[in-house]
Amino acid sequence: MSLNSIFQYFVPKDKKFFPLFEQAGSNLIDMAKLLQESLYSTDPAKRTQNAKQIEDLEHKGDNITHQIHLELGKNFITPFDREDIHALASSLDDVADFIHGAANRIELYKVANPSQAMKxxxxxxxxxxxxxxxxxxxxxxxKNIRNITDSCVRINSVENKADYIFDKAVAELFEYEKDAINLIKFKEVLSAMEDATDKCEDVANVLESILVKNA
Structure with missing residues (x-):
């Protein structure tokens, strides 16, 4: 029996890692929705409330990552390479960290009027x-490798768009913003947001590596 056959034999039986990864993915969506809601809201109290919820979800993400690492220590057989499981868990955790970082900066820096670029x-x-x-x-x-590949391509496309928006927004800040403090505030928030999309691309890179090894 080939290694691929062995891999395919065990994947459907996994009851530990895939549910945890799916929880991590769902948690990221919840965090991103709250961040989006904050940027479009004009209510300072709502932004503060959302920032607290994002912080709570970031802690939830940390717990999921910790659980994945615990399962790695307890299970001899894993659905794919242990190094890739660790890399995927870490990259998902990084996305959560930077979404939380963006929300935290908005709250701490008291960004009352988010720019269109931030939105x-x-x-x-x-x-x-x-x-x-x-x-x-x-x-x-x-069996649905094409679907995973398609998602990875779309993630890369989103990251490229984010890079463009970030570069353009920072250039406009340097050209038009006369208040140095506001310039620093806005640049720091935009940087955290751009980093979040970079970390999503890191997730895509890990997924593509898994596909190559197990195709």
Whole structure:
């Protein structure tokens, strides 16, 4: 029996790792939705409430990552390489960290009037996390490799759009913003948002590596 056959034999029986990964993906979507809601809201109290919820979800994500690592220590047989399980868990955790970081900066810096670029960035973060969650959901059935690949391509496309919006927004800040403090605030928030999309691309890279090894 080939290694691939062995892999395919065990994948459908996994009851531990895939549910945890799916929880992590769903958690990212919830965080991204709250961030988007905050950026489009004009209610400071609502933004504060959302920031607290995002922080709670970030802690939830940490717990999921910890559980995945515990399962790695307890299980000899895993659905794919242990290194890839660790890399996927870490990359998902990184996305959560930067979504939380963006929300935290908005709250701490008291950004009362988010820019259009920030709103566009948060739209892209939500889109990227939705593609991440979709790809992870398909991961348990590698017969749908095309679906996973398609999600990865879309994540990369979103990241490219985010890069463009970030670069353009920062250039406009340097050209038109005369208040140095506001310039720093806005740049820091935009940077955290752009980093979140970068981390989504890291997830896609890990997923593509898994596909190559198990095709």
């Amino acid at each position: 566009e960035m948060t739209d892209l973060i939500l889109e990227a996390t939705e593609h991440v969650a979709k790809a992870i959901f398909e991961l348990k059935d590698l």
